[in-house]
Amino acid sequence: MNDLTLVIDDDPSFNAILVRTMERRGYPARGVLDAAEALQVARESGARRIILDLNLNGSSGLALIPALLGINPDCRIIVLTGYASITTAVDAVKLGAIQYLAKPVEIEAILGAFEDDDMPDFDLPVSDEPLSIDRLEWEHIQRVLNENEGNISATARALKMHRRTLQRKLSKRPVKT
Template sequence: MTAPILIIDDDPTFNAILIRTLGRRQQTAIGAHSSEEALQLAQQHQPSRIVLDLNLAGVSGLSLIPQLLDINPLARIVVLTGYGSIATAVEAIKRGATQYLAKPVEIEAILSAFDDADPGDSDSTPDEPLSVDRLEWEHIQRVLKENDGNVSATARALKMHRRTLQRKLAKHPVRA
């Protein structure tokens, strides 16, 4: 019997829906709602496929990646986030994640992310460069991360009024 897919997400509804949806596709899955529970289940079940939410009740899921890989070095980890940025995607891959996907995401995308080759293997370049709006969004996210989420410090670093920055942050990420 193969190990179940480990779903790590602090949102119990999302966690349950993902487990149920995987079950409909004949995939066994188990859910964890915290880092501690995730590590316990990983030790117990040795999953080779893990879906990890980037934000676990205010704690970065990125810190969990090396610990999960210590338990099973061959595990393929797909990081999901509602607030995608290039900076966090790069950090997730550096720490050992297989793929990084932005919510909402289709179940097929998650399953194919486990099967995909290393994301760095792709020789293709995008047909179109990122839009100016997307580049601005990525830059704001990087500077916000550098300032540990402090909006006022980020606004000063960007030489932008704090309210303007808050309005930009309230919007959903711009499509590439």
Template sequence: MQKHSQRLLIIDDDDMFCHVMQRAMTRRGFDVSVAHDAEQALSLAQESQPEMATLDLKLEETSGLKLLPDLLNVVPDCRIVVLTGYSSIATAVEAIKLGAVNYLCKPADADDIMTAFGKEEGDPDASLADSPPSVNRVTWEHIQKVLQENDGNISATARALGMHRRTLQRKLQKRPVKR
């Protein structure tokens, strides 16, 4: 009798990341499907009923946060790990509230993702930062929080922050600063 391999859905608009991750996870015994947008992701989820999924936070056409509840409606028991190159506290909190089991900052490799899927509970012994975040990091976090409150609307966020829309767009194009 053949052993059932777990189904994994990778949702990301980065072709190279998908290719590398698909190969790595296939080598680990997963039956892997790849989607590059929300419509394809929902169709594949309905068809394959994956036990696990990785979901990019910033897809070409939409936010992974908007797709997350729809995915869980299609596959309620799916364990979803959100991946992002644009991490913020606000989006991490929202991802978990919306049903993700974990949230990882890119670059993340297959081992990081496997560890994230395996974590069932929080770690009270997680290390704390030695110093407070920089002013630039606090600014980035605040912008992300206000952007989230405005459902990703850049014009409304700029008004709420009292800055010009183009200034906000330039700030958002930069990678988030480290601590």
């Protein structure tokens, strides 16, 4: 099996920095900017590790997970996102990702996820504090956005919200709790 790390992110600067950082840490890496190129490189290389951005040019990176695992069932996929939500995290893991990390992310967290052969720890403590109203709204928007496969217009209609209002809410970082 190839020892390549495939970095799939549509931001050319972030992609190049992540590829360089992986290579400096001793992990051969190659960056691609879109889904079609990602599948082609995955077929050609048999990449063992994959870093996948959740949002690829406005479409969901989650849709790539089954195809990538179909090409190489033993690959380990980490999903990165600037807009983390519980819904997409659960979906990513259900589809076969080994980890879901929010940007900005330290390289140690990525490397640790790839090196951790254990199953995820589902016995983590749960906070007794309820989520804030803002966080609940963010989670609901993310769930509806996921149900509409990332389509902003369809999500806005489902939420009975103006499309620009939704875009403004999505452009902000999610609240912590």
